[in-house]
Amino acid sequence: MNVSDAISLYLTHKRSLGHRFLTEENVLRAFRKAVSDRPMNGIEAADVLVFLNGKGGPVTEYWAKKYHVLSGFYRFALSRGLVTQSSLPRRIPLQTAPEFVPYIYSDDELRRLFAACAAACPGRCHLxxxxxxxxxxxxxxxxxxxxxxxxxxxxxVDLSESLLQVRETKFFKSRVVAMGRDLTGVMSDYLALRRNRHSTLEASPFFCCRDGGPIPRHMMQAAFRRARDFAGIDRDGGSRRQPRLHDLRHSGVVHRVVAWYRRGDNVQDLLPKLATYLGHVDLHGTQRYLTMTPDLLREASLRFEHYAMEAHHA
Structure with a gap:
């Protein structure tokens, strides 16, 4: 069986089990392109290694991701008799590139980023x-x-109730997301502008391009990079380690937890609710978002000091 047919079988199998498998599909499509669409048994370990190593730079998280995806693919192929042996390398090199740490925007950086959107989307831009x-x-x-x-x-988007209905997300689940007063106000102002420009049929995209159509992900990401440059937000480590669009989500989570600490809220009780709000299946996914910024470390230390003092005087 050729590589493309084996990949199709594997994707069908995983999705029948309820997995979305979009990132994994992209990795497998890239693998098929790298080794060409030839018989599975004709792929050598050297071919797989060339795909894993890419341009020969440091071993990154993406190297490990590709290896993990191919491991699952080859286990499936072996169990179905599509190959007689795995072509994966037996030795896994240590990751030499530092692990990516999400960027937590400061309040000032957020203001500058939001203000730079107009410059990032000039008149000729579809966004x-x-x-x-x-x-x-x-x-x-x-x-x-x-x-x-x-x-x-x-x-x-129900602005009267300050609620969002988020449908069929990363884990095939829908959830209702509540918005605060300020966020509801910003969305209300935006919707008022939108009504003057585009259709307000219920099935229409809430955020749309100049032509009223949905906004492609790549368009938003390119505009974000322009806005980030205009706002002067960067960090050391090269282009691959610059602040990302997804880091806005990380920043929102961290800032919310810092606010809970400062108000004296019971953070441990609130974290499961935060996981549900974020659409995570468990607390493990949420904990990855809690990057230890100086503010978060300081507030957590103050809380621990408070408890320690209480225990000392008990």
């Missing part, structure tokens, strides 16, 4: 600056994923 600004504020304020925000329709 309007005020639309982009509304998307970025929602990503931060409601801690949404980009795909979730761009998939919203008019019917999904």
């Amino acid at each position: 309007e600056g005020d639309v982009m600004r509304a998307v970025l504020i929602l990503l931060y304020g409601a801690a949404l994923r980009l795909g979730e925000a761009l998939s919203l329709t008019i019917a999904d």
